Amino acid sequence: MADDDSTDAGGAIESRLTEQEYLRPPTEFVGQANATDSAIYDRFDEEWPDAFEEFAELLDWEERWDRVLDDSNPPFFEWFPGGTLNASYNAVDRHLPERKDQTAILWEGEHGKTERIAYQDLYRRVNEMAAVFREVGVLEDDIVTMHLPMVPALPVSMLAAARIGAPHSEVFGGFSAQAFADRIDDAGSDVAVTIDGYYRRGEFLNHKEKADKALEIADSPPDTVLLFTRGDDLHEDVSIGSDDPYVLVDDVLEDKRGAEVDPVSRDAEDTLFLMYTSGTTGQPKGAQHRTGGYLAHVTATSKYVLDIEPSDTYWCSADIGWITGHSYIVYGPLSLGTTTVMYEGAPDFPHKGRTWEIAEKYDVDIFHTSPTAVRMFMKWGEDIPRQYDFDFRHLTTVGEPIQPEAWLWYYEHIGGGDAVVVDTWWQTETGGHLITNLPALKDMKPGSAGYPVPGIEPAILDDEGNEIEPASGQAGNLVITKPWPGMLQTVYGNDDRYINEYWRAFSDTSSDDPKDWVYKAGDGAVHERDGYWRIVGRLDGVMNVAGHRLGTMELESAVSEVSGVAEAAVAGREDEERGTVPDIYVTLRDGADPSQEIRDRIVTSIVEEIGKFARPANVWFVDELPKTRSGKIMRRLLEDISNDEQLGNTRTLRDPSVPDNIRQMVHE
Ligand code: 6R9
Numbered sequence: 001m002a003d004d005d006s007t008d009a010g011g012a013i014e015s016r017l018t019e020q021e022y023l024r025p026p027t028e029f030v031g032q033a034n035a036t037d038s039a040i041y042d043r044f045d046e047e048w049p050d051a052f053e054e055f056a057e058l059l060d061w062e063e064r065w066d067r068v069l070d071d072s073n074p075p076f077f078e079w080f081p082g083g084t085l086n087a088s089y090n091a092v093d094r095h096l097p098e099r100k101d102q103t104a105i106l107w108e109g110e111h112g113k114t115e116r117i118a119y120q121d122l123y124r125r126v127n128e129m130a131a132v133f134r135e136v137g138v139l140e141d142d143i144v145t146m147h148l149p150m151v152p153a154l155p156v157s158m159l160a161a162a163r164i165g166a167p168h169s170e171v172f173g174g175f176s177a178q179a180f181a182d183r184i185d186d187a188g189s190d191v192a193v194t195i196d197g198y199y200r201r202g203e204f205l206n207h208k209e210k211a212d213k214a215l216e217i218a219d220s221p222p223d224t225v226l227l228f229t230r231g232d233d234l235h236e237d238v239s240i241g242s243d244d245p246y247v248l249v250d251d252v253l254e255d256k257r258g259a260e261v262d263p264v265s266r267d268a269e270d271t272l273f274l275m276y277t278s279g280t281t282g283q284p285k286g287a288q289h290r291t292g293g294y295l296a297h298v299t300a301t302s303k304y305v306l307d308i309e310p311s312d313t314y315w316c317s318a319d320i321g322w323i324t325g326h327s328y329i330v331y332g333p334l335s336l337g338t339t340t341v342m343y344e345g346a347p348d349f350p351h352k353g354r355t356w357e358i359a360e361k362y363d364v365d366i367f368h369t370s371p372t373a374v375r376m377f378m379k380w381g382e383d384i385p386r387q388y389d390f391d392f393r394h395l396t397t398v399g400e401p402i403q404p405e406a407w408l409w410y411y412e413h414i415g416g417g418d419a420v421v422v423d424t425w426w427q428t429e430t431g432g433h434l435i436t437n438l439p440a441l442k443d444m445k446p447g448s449a450g451y452p453v454p455g456i457e458p459a460i461l462d463d464e465g466n467e468i469e470p471a472s473g474q475a476g477n478l479v480i481t482k483p484w485p486g487m488l489q490t491v492y493g494n495d496d497r498y499i500n501e502y503w504r505a506f507s508d509t510s511s512d513d514p515k516d517w518v519y520k521a522g523d524g525a526v527h528e529r530d531g532y533w534r535i536v537g538r539l540d541g542v543m544n545v546a547g548h549r550l551g552t553m554e555l556e557s558a559v560s561e562v563s564g565v566a567e568a569a570v571a572g573r574e575d576e577e578r579g580t581v582p583d584i585y586v587t588l589r590d591g592a593d594p595s596q597e598i599r600d601r602i603v604t605s606i607v608e609e610i611g612k613f614a615r616p617a618n619v620w621f622v623d624e625l626p627k628t629r630s631g632k633i634m635r636r637l638l639e640d641i642s643n644d645e646q647l648g649n650t651r652t653l654r655d656p657s658v659p660d661n662i663r664q665m666v667h668e
Helices: 006-019 025-032 039-046 048-058 087-091 095-097 119-135 153-163 177-185 207-219 249-254 290-305 321-333 352-361 371-380 405-413 495-500 553-560 596-609 635-642 656-666
Strands: 102-109 116-119 145-147 168-170 191-195 197-200 204-205 224-228 245-249 272-276 285-290 313-316 339-344 366-369 396-397 419-425 456-463 475-480 518-529 533-538 542-545 546-550 566-575 579-588 618-621
Touching: 025 542, 039 048, 039 618, 087 095, 087 153, 087 290, 087 321, 087 635, 095 119, 102 119, 102 352, 116 119, 116 618, 119 153, 119 475, 145 177, 145 272, 153 168, 153 191, 153 272, 153 321, 177 207, 177 272, 177 285, 177 495, 177 596, 191 207, 191 495, 204 533, 207 224, 207 553, 207 635, 224 249, 285 290, 313 321, 313 352, 313 495, 339 352, 366 371, 371 405, 371 495, 396 405, 456 518, 456 533, 495 518, 546 553, 553 579, 566 635, 579 635, 618 656
Parallel strands: 102 339, 145 168, 145 191, 168 272, 191 224, 224 245, 313 339, 313 366, 366 396, 396 419, 579 618
Antiparallel strands: 102 116, 197 204, 272 285, 456 475, 475 518, 518 533, 542 546, 566 579
């Protein structure tokens, strides 16, 4: 912030905070906000679920819905049944009459390449790509698996698939070949999409290599792999064999210039996309999202929580390969007809001011990032942002709890004390925000996610499923007691897993009364005495590594595959910058000795099975893992050791000396 009083303002902010804990949203912000009438909270309470019509009415429907919610077959809730619409039409076509020349996507690549894609250009590209999909045989309801990094081809392909009613399943670019292959198999995709490569920190990364390998290891490899090119031609380091299933997108496009493909009319309940995510057990599961309820939810929250106006320039620094990018780079912002920024590269390349340089260059109004990024910016120091001239009206965070200290730094040094700061809690499965303030209507409270979005009904339960008294300040299991429009439909191809992972713990699964069905978020939370909700963190073996969601089980199974390894347990080590990082504890088989070589093989296996971002902080070779008498590994004790905390209860251990021995090794 080019604001010389920011340091003084900071001192003042801190002292104000110790007095009252809350900060009023800036008057200027309140004056222009999209949600300014607090009656919205009561209205959604009193008119639930019909009030959600207000969300759906932000979209263009071909056929209006017959009812808002069909809850006759819980937990398979249906939103806006009878309604029909197309997501690509809502994100693109409907803006053409008023703003065909307005920029839809501002793409900032590495290597100085940028693209300014107007709504008219986006319309053309999405239509042409839809024609390409049709040309290679994609039919309505076929799932197209994509493995694309942060390039315009990604949102274009998603919207093109949506246009012809083909659900997309985008695999985060940082995921490995194995992860890509697993998702192709699970979704049964005949057509996949990838790119020759992309730039990261000045280096060209060959991305097609991963597709080559995925084709080898997939059980049923796709018939066609559409290959984009990052430049105008295939990169010289990448080759396309003659007898493999690759088809260059550019070649097909030659014949499709100017093609128009009518948006297919989709039922509100037809699937828009799958997003695979980590859970407590086994393989990642495909969270399946519907068209109508999802689009209504993300469009409404983009408008009322992120406060997006069509005239804004909005930048969410997440990767589109995760749910945050789907909901709050692509579908929500584009449905509102705004200008959304996409950045290909790293925040510290070629220098640590890159983020603020982009914010200045495009005059970004709204900036959305993760607490991990805020902590990193904080570590780099406020002198860096101070060199740039940017002016945000609205700042948000997502992905993990934000510590009050980081929140204050963000507010002061990035917001200059006059931008609103909003923490948003939600999940891949929830589709859009569930707990977060409507920023003009609630005071800001650093470290707290705020109030539920209107119409969302959270509660805190103890482990037996009894409700903890509301606003009692006691921690427990966060649950959502009523369905909401953005919720997942099911786990793709596995309704049992959907019920088991999200509902069974706290529902009466034999009942068909929707009131007996309660969604388990997997997070611990506190409903504070002042009515604010504070999220504590995952309770279920899911870790949050630098904002990337990772399952303990996935890591452990990657480690167990290494020859010589007998058993593995993963513990989350708190890390100042990255939130949590995995520590791996392994026992070896007889005949295998601890060595750098095994350690390297363990790391390689994790990188190959999952991706580089999952790389562990430490690999510890131990004689024995702490286990209960019944043989369950007590990961909690390992977590205490990793974080150098006092050991929790060790009474149930088979051999109580185990954790002490491990501790000695780790902290000697
Ligand atoms: C959107 C997204 C979901 C998990 C969630 C929780 C954590 C997300 C948070 C937060 C505290 C917030 N989480 N937002 N924790 N405060 N504002 O991140 O989806 O990748 O599925 O992760 O992330 O633990 O359960 P996803």
